[in-house]
Amino acid sequence: MTALFPILKPISQLRLSPGSVVTIPNVSWQEFESILQEMGEGRSARVTYSQNTLEIMVPLPEHEKPKDLISDIVKTLLKMSNRRYEPFGSTTFKRENTAGVEPDACFYIQNYQRMINRRRLQPDDPPPDLAIETDVTSKTTLDAYEAIGVPELWIYNSGKFTIYLFQNGKYINANTSPLFPGIPLTQLIPATVERAWQVGTVQALVEFEEAIS
Structure with missing residues (x-):
């Protein structure tokens, strides 16, 4: 009888093509780290990472x-409202033994002063005030953000823009952003992204500013 042994290779040896998504269940926190x-x-x-799924x-x-x-739109809106911020890009945010997530982009707005000198996150640092994800439909992603407690999450996927607000430990869909009240972002952002494919990013941003002025 031939014995079968699992072949273990480092994750870094995976060769994934653009657009690929690999889901690995039963991953411990230590393995995730x-x-x-x-x-x-x-x-x-x-x-x-959420609920032992990577x-x-x-x-x-x-x-x-x-x-x-979309990151540039956020910066434009914050500048127009004379608010300061700290961008943290695709920083890995973690809640120990529970969840980890890497946004496409994220911003500290309410807590920007606290984060100005941060080169690495500290265990007691708050989550970013706003996180942005594009082309994401995974429940694992939403579960991870819920565990970390990001107050506002924007997801742009296949031309649709959704605002999620964190309330009572769960995300709910919202029509408007509390960070930018009175601006119809669910209509303007998809239109601006589509416009960027037609006329370029700079011109699309100029038209966005004109639309909200």
């Missing part, structure tokens, strides 16, 4: 334009 360390920081793949996603090239554009 080890995988993060093994994969390093200078990688294209992004990871999400997801690894490699974005498509067309993922970058909406991500950057």
Whole structure:
């Protein structure tokens, strides 16, 4: 009788094509931490961890334009309302033994002063006030954000823009953003992203500013 032994290879040896999503169940927190360390920081793949499930996603090239554009829209809105902020990009946010997530972009607004000098997150640091995800439909992602408690989450997926607000430990859909009240973002952001494909990002941003002025 031939004995069968599992072949174990480092996660970093996975060769994933753009647009790929790999889901790995039954991953302990210690294994998640080890995988993060093994994969390093200078990688294209992004990871999400919740309820012992690890997801690894490699974005498509067309993922970058909406991500950057929506980030620029946030900066534009904050500048126009004379508010300061600290952007934290795709920083890995973790709740120990529970969840980990890497946004496409995120911003500290209410707590920006506290985060100005942060080169690395501290265990008692608050979550960002706003996180942005593009091309994400996974429940694992929403579960991870709920565990970490990000107050406001924006998801842009296949032309649809959704605002999620964290209330009583769960996310609810909202039509408007408390951070930017009175601005119809659910209509303007998809239109601006589509416009960017037609006329370029700079012109699309100019038109966005004109629309809200």
